[in-house]
Amino acid sequence: MKISLIAGARPNFMKIAPIIHAAQRAQKAGSNILYRLIHTGQHYDKSMSDTFFEELNIPEPDVNLGCGGGTQAEQTAAIMVAFEKELILNPADLVVVVGDVTSTMACSIVAKKLNTRVAHVEAGIRSGDLTMPEEINRMVTDSITDYFFTTSEVANQNLLRAGVQQDDIFFVGNVMIDTLLINIPKFSKPLIFDQLQLESRKYLVLTIHRPANVDAAEKLTRTMKEIVNNVQGLPIIFPIHPRTAKIFSELGIEADNLHIVDPMGYLEFNYLVKNSKAVITDSGGITEETTIMGIPCITLRDNTERPETITIGTNELIGTSPDAIKPALEKLFSGNWKKGGIPDLWDGKAAERILKVMMKI
Structure with a gap:
């Protein structure tokens, strides 16, 4: 099984990292899974150096599409053109997008037009605020996604109300928390x-x-x-x-x-x-x-x-x-701030659940 993992900005890599770790463990256990890490280059970040990837314990991207800068439309178009070439040269069984940046939406559209299945990690979250570019990215991505990996019951309900079939929704937890929990000892x-x-x-x-x-x-x-x-x-x-x-x-x-x-x-x-x-x-x-x-x-x-x-x-x-x-x-x-609790399945094992679903599909 060949998977293309898409990241466009720093937070995306923090969400992708535990999925890579889960894939590496599956490979060692004999699973036939191959992944390709694709950085669209949406955000130029000078701190995205070797140290950054070392901190997250992930390999550097297999390719950087270099699509930084420009307006929303220009960047979306640049990512789509570059990723189309990438996906034609390196076909995948599944394109995995995370979060809600421009790359998430752009690469989903390209994948679907090339008849490649799409999985969205952190699907179904909504602010209800259409002045936020991220909200539009979420809505468009979820409208063409095949497999929805969600962080909460609220996200599940958002997707069901939008007409997504229950069988395509997988409540797995929060991959950002996977990254946080494994790194706390290294702060x-x-x-x-x-x-x-x-x-x-x-x-x-x-x-x-x-x-x-x-x-x-x-x-x-x-x-x-x-x-x-x-x-x-x-x-x-x-x-x-x-x-x-x-x-x-x-x-x-x-x-x-x-x-x-x-x-x-x-x-x-x-x-x-x-x-x-x-x-x-x-x-x-x-x-x-x-x-x-x-x-x-x-x-x-x-x-x-x-x-x-x-x-x-x-x-x-x-x-x-x-x-x-x-x-x-x-x-x-005054000392009256609430103590708070931990949402269900925010336990550091979201990526393992995601990979199990991927291997089945």
């Missing part, structure tokens, strides 16, 4: 931890990059002011997204307890998260990781495609209004 203390003399549970981690939070200068300034002024003087570690950095540099926002640092590797960033008092973010994946690590998470979004991090986990969705930040931080510092 690495970043230099900044000692440089700033940080102490466990006595600092916060901040990540924001979505347009609703950072595109308007006045709103971003207010948001930062509310955060800085309501953390009781604790240090705020802010690994700044390149998109945010460009806007942030023009605003001149400074505070004694605000420490802006470059983006970090997976092992260093999650060391910071695991030892923090709380995380303030607008990321989706981080809300999953904080849920597993039991870290309070304040999410600056009006909607989420991961509702189980709220209903079960440690996450609270407070919206994008700066006015909502102070009450959330007051709740945190």
